[in-house]
Amino acid sequence: METSIIISGFGGQGTLFAGQVITYAAMAAGKEVTWIPSYGPEMRGGTANCTVVISDNRIGSPLVLNPTIVIAMNQPSLEKYESLVAEGGYLIANKSLIEKDFSRSGINSYFIPANELAAEIGNMKMSSMLLTGAMVEITGILSLDQIKTALENNLPARHKKTLPMNFQAIDKGAEYIKELAAEKAK
Amino acid sequence: MATLTTDPIQVYKRPVGLTEVHSHYCPGCTHGISHRLIAEVLDEMGLREKTIGVAPVGCSVFAYKYLNTDYVEAAHGRAPAMATGIKRVRPENIVYTYQGDGDLASIGMAEIMHAAGRGENITVIFINNAIYGMTGGQMAPTTLPGMKTTSSPKGRDVEMAGFPIKMSEILATMQGSSYIVRRSLHDPAYIRKSKKAIRKAFETQVRGMGFSLVELLSTCPTNWKVTPYEALQFVEDSMIPVFPLGDFKVHPEIAKLKV
Amino acid sequence: MTKKLLKGNHALAEAAVRAGCEGFFGYPITPSTEFLEYMSSRMPELGRAFVQAESEVAAINMVYGAACAGKRTMTASSSPGVSLMMEGLSYIAGTEVPAVLVNVMRGGPGLGNIAPSQGDYNQMVKGGGHGDYFPIVIAPASVQESIDYTMLAFDLADKYRTLVYVIVDGNIGQMMEPAEMPPMREIPTEAPDWAVTGAEGRDPIALSSIYIDPYDEEVTNLRLLKKKLEIEKNEVIFKEFFMEDAEIVIIGFGTAGRISLSAVREAREQGIKVGLIRPITLFPFPFERIAEAAEQAKSFLVVEMNTGMMLDDIQVAVKGKIPVEFYGRLGGVTPFPDEILSEINRINENPPTDPNLDARADWVKRLEKAIEGSN
Numbered sequence: 001m002e003t004s005i006i007i008s009g010f011g012g013q014g015t016l017f018a019g020q021v022i023t024y025a026a027m028a029a030g031k032e033v034t035w036i037p038s039y040g041p042e043m044r045g046g047t048a049n050c051t052v053v054i055s056d057n058r059i060g061s062p063l064v065l066n067p068t069i070v071i072a073m074n075q076p077s078l079e080k081y082e083s084l085v086a087e088g089g090y091l092i093a094n095k096s097l098i099e100k101d102f103s104r105s106g107i108n109s110y111f112i113p114a115n116e117l118a119a120e121i122g123n124m125k126m127s128s129m130l131l132t133g134a135m136v137e138i139t140g141i142l143s144l145d146q147i148k149t150a151l152e153n154n155l156p157a158r159h160k161k162t163l164p165m166n167f168q169a170i171d172k173g174a175e176y177i178k179e180l181a182a183e184k185a186k
Numbered sequence: 187m188a189t190l191t192t193d194p195i196q197v198y199k200r201p202v203g204l205t206e207v208h209s210h211y212c213p214g215c216t217h218g219i220s221h222r223l224i225a226e227v228l229d230e231m232g233l234r235e236k237t238i239g240v241a242p243v244g245c246s247v248f249a250y251k252y253l254n255t256d257y258v259e260a261a262h263g264r265a266p267a268m269a270t271g272i273k274r275v276r277p278e279n280i281v282y283t284y285q286g287d288g289d290l291a292s293i294g295m296a297e298i299m300h301a302a303g304r305g306e307n308i309t310v311i312f313i314n315n316a317i318y319g320m321t322g323g324q325m326a327p328t329t330l331p332g333m334k335t336t337s338s339p340k341g342r343d344v345e346m347a348g349f350p351i352k353m354s355e356i357l358a359t360m361q362g363s364s365y366i367v368r369r370s371l372h373d374p375a376y377i378r379k380s381k382k383a384i385r386k387a388f389e390t391q392v393r394g395m396g397f398s399l400v401e402l403l404s405t406c407p408t409n410w411k412v413t414p415y416e417a418l419q420f421v422e423d424s425m426i427p428v429f430p431l432g433d434f435k436v437h438p439e440i441a442k443l444k445v
Numbered sequence: 446m447t448k449k450l451l452k453g454n455h456a457l458a459e460a461a462v463r464a465g466c467e468g469f470f471g472y473p474i475t476p477s478t479e480f481l482e483y484m485s486s487r488m489p490e491l492g493r494a495f496v497q498a499e500s501e502v503a504a505i506n507m508v509y510g511a512a513c514a515g516k517r518t519m520t521a522s523s524s525p526g527v528s529l530m531m532e533g534l535s536y537i538a539g540t541e542v543p544a545v546l547v548n549v550m551r552g553g554p555g556l557g558n559i560a561p562s563q564g565d566y567n568q569m570v571k572g573g574g575h576g577d578y579f580p581i582v583i584a585p586a587s588v589q590e591s592i593d594y595t596m597l598a599f600d601l602a603d604k605y606r607t608l609v610y611v612i613v614d615g616n617i618g619q620m621m622e623p624a625e626m627p628p629m630r631e632i633p634t635e636a637p638d639w640a641v642t643g644a645e646g647r648d649p650i651a652l653s654s655i656y657i658d659p660y661d662e663e664v665t666n667l668r669l670l671k672k673k674l675e676i677e678k679n680e681v682i683f684k685e686f687f688m689e690d691a692e693i694v695i696i697g698f699g700t701a702g703r704i705s706l707s708a709v710r711e712a713r714e715q716g717i718k719v720g721l722i723r724p725i726t727l728f729p730f731p732f733e734r735i736a737e738a739a740e741q742a743k744s745f746l747v748v749e750m751n752t753g754m755m756l757d758d759i760q761v762a763v764k765g766k767i768p769v770e771f772y773g774r775l776g777g778v779t780p781f782p783d784e785i786l787s788e789i790n791r792i793n794e795n796p797p798t799d800p801n802l803d804a805r806a807d808w809v810k811r812l813e814k815a816i817e818g819s820n
Contacts, residue, residue: 020450020621027450027623035450036620039476039559060707062620065781235645238514241653250651256641258513259653261536264506267498271510272641274494275468275518279643297506300499 001056003141004064006081007128008049009073009094014128018071019050022132025142025150026054034062047076054141069139071131073114075099092135094127110138110177117172123162126169133173144174201225203234205254214407214414216371217245220313221252223381224284227388228255237280238272240265242294244286245319253284263294266301269308280391282309288318291327291351298357305362305396309387312353315404316425323409327351330428335409350428354401358434365390365398366435372403372421376431385445386436395437403429448623453613454479454521456588456624457547460595461519462487465630466545468494468518470507472526475559476615477549480521501526505533505546512542513652515640517599521547523615524565525556527573534608535574538669539654542639543602546580547595547611549618552777560777561615563699566754569610570727577666579673580608581680582727586703588622594725596627601680605672606639612727614750616700616779677729684723685734687713691720693792694738696759697748698724700779705748708785717793727755735762744797745769748785750778753805760804768797771804773812784815 005022007015016037023035037050051067053059066086072078074097085091085107095101096115103109112134114127121130129151136142151166200206203225211217228234237255241247243262250257260268265283273281290298290312301308317335318324324337328350332341358366365387369380380402387398403425405417412420451459458480461469469488471481481497488495494511498504504520511518522530527548537544550565552558567573570582581601585591591613598609636642641650656662686706688694697705702723712719722738724731739745744767747756753771763769772788774780 023621024450034620034622036616039619060710061704061782062616063779063781065783236643238641238643247655250653254649256644256649257651258510258641259655261506261532264502267503267506268510270496271468271470271507272514274496275511275516276514276642296499297503300503
């Protein structure tokens with residue numbers, strides 16, 4: 001089994017770090033992993049994406065054309081990756097920065113107002129962790145606890161203060177998906 | 187009748203720091219003098235067996251054959267970088283470069299400036315004879331205005347080829363440098379002063395006080411196309427007015443030293 | 446020891462530290478910069494030398510000096526920076542002192558871009574600087590291999606008193622993978638007997654690449670050549686996958702090799718008899734193994750992130766026995782496994798029969814079509 005995830009957004013939205021957290025969590029779960037960023041000259045504001053591959057076997061390519069999961073944090077990312085999500089895969093989009101709320105057929109798409117939800121916690125920067133929580137709830141590739149442990153173990157010391165808020169964001173993303181499912185069930 | 191003593195008194199000998207070989211330098215060239223001064227200073231300071239020299243590309247490319255210390259041979263202009271590499275991994279050794287004007291002030295400008303800027307604890311002996319010797323007398327960065335060379339056949343035209351670069355003056359502005367002086371090798375009194383300067387430059391390094399450089403105005407009778415005597419005159423009459431002798435930067439600790 | 450998630454550049458740097466590198470001299474350049482940044486804190490912490498040089502030209506000459514002083518030393522850079530180092534590398538080769546260079550390759554020529562590329566194959570493997578010399582070239586394909594082969598690079602550099610290049614592309618420099626770091630090696634207390642250390646109680650040593658008498662230089666060139674032949678005999682490294690019954694054999698190094706592995710696995714699942722040879726030493730090149738494989742396989746597919754530089758070496762090994770096809774992406778574009786899989790499918794469906802086919806010309810047509818299609 002091989003799962004591939006592309007997380008894409010503006011530089012500064014936390015896409016690269018969110019990818020690392022997922023990678024750490026999968027590694028702790030005994031999986032083979034790779035994390036690779038698109039690296040550009042932009043330090044802030046440019047596009048930033050990373051590809052995470054999680055596998056039971058040794059990983060050949062760290063790059064994938066058709067990822068199983070895409071987290072699109074903004075409009076350009078959606079435009080770039082929507083058509084590339086593998087059949088039966090998942091598109092998780094940040095509705096706050098995206099102009100539409102539906103996607104192509106053949107994939108499972110979720111449009112989540114991540115910025116607004118993160119603002120409710122008190123920090124818009126939490127949007128990437130929020131979508132990570134949502135992604136885990138949707139796909140079940142890892143548990144929320146695994147993500148939280150990975151985050152706790154790898155958050156740089158200078159950001160340790162933000163740990164509770166990060167946890168809140170992960171939970172909030174997951175809860176949003178649970179509520180969505182409950183609504184659908186009605 | 188008074189009796190003459192028969193015991194000979196040795197007044198002059200080859201320093202241990204110089205090897206017993208004939209050099210390839212032209213008659214009248216002052217490289218031999220500067221080599222000897224370095225050898226004498228290293229002998230007197232007891233540093234010969236701790237020293238690693240870095241030879242340049244130019245006439246003194248074979249300096250390692252004449253100076254009786256460990257030596258490496260650098261690429262053209264890169265001696266200060268190579269010396270940096272040696273000194274950083276062997277700070278216990280004494281490391282110096284021996285460079286001509288083309289090597290130091292033209293192709294090696296970046297390396298010398300940054301070695302001084304870093305306050306690299308090395309010593310540089312800079313031979314300025316205003317010409318490229320080894321390649322046969324082309325214009326150097328220190329060639330005087332109006333001076334004829336094989337690549338400035340009508341004399342250095344400053345409109346076209348710019349002005350001589352005064353390295354000691356420039357390097358004295360670097361905060362990392364501790365001892366920057368210009369001397370000359372054109373007569374015995376100046377040679378004695380040159381030796382003292384070389385001594386002070388190595389004393390600077392021994393004290394870990396950073397970058398030291400002695401610029402030595404030198405001759406090239408072959409490529410200047412004059413006799414050795416005329417060459418010495420040329421230094422006095424033409425070079426010193428453009429490259430004034432003096433101390434451009436001397437750390438107070440070094441100024442106090444009596445050598 | 447447990448595995449840690451490590452970034453390629455950091456892993457390469459720490460491996461150098463553990464191999465006993467006592468002097469690092471470098472200049473920032475994407476995508477290798479994290480190497481220099483890592484060393485800027487790690488080396489001083491251990492009391493070892495670190496200098497951010499004024500240029501790559503200066504950096505490699507600092508390495509040259511430290512190498513002459515008998516210490517393990519290295520630099521890391523990326524393609525344009527490595528071009529600037531060619532002078533110093535040639536001098537190091539000519540002086541026969543050991544040194545290690547890590548090249549995290551990017552798209553070129555010229556300023557090119559900062560994306561991953563394998564376009565420096567010829568520059569690295571065939572010399573690059575002036576004169577006759579033969580650096581050992583190792584191409585890891587993962588973070589773990591980057592660690593293991595950086596350690597080996599220092600050992601080989603010392604063993605043969607030669608240059609060793611570790612070449613990866615931006616993908617490997619930038620990616621994170623779990624890997625295990627070997628323990629710290631002890632630094633030797635004695636300098637090698639050829640090094641300049643100050644002529645205390647012995648005759649002076651002069652280290653130089655100058656042999657002004659052509660007959661002396663000829664002897665030196667001959668010595669370097671004999672060293673080359675010795676290295677070719679002893680130090681070839683490659684890995685292979687699914688080769689037992691392979692009829693189509695993919696050959697790729699570094700990133701192109703590991704990406705090919707993904708395609709090979711998928712093709713195997715479809716029942717296609719395809720295998721992979723991944724050369725790890727590019728000099729010495731695994732000519733023998735490639736020639737052997739040409740006896741077994743029906744055709745080769747060479748995959749590179751350049752215009753087919755290793756392809757030329759493969760063709761030398763194959764000697765026209767079987768058709769050799771080529772697939773490359775250029776300019777900093779990394780191929781996806783899907784592209785290689787469709788090449789495998791194409792070859793499987795229409796096996797090439799002409800051993801003299803013009804691999805490069807055929808591929809140019811296919812690539813041009815693909816580029817047009819994607820626009």
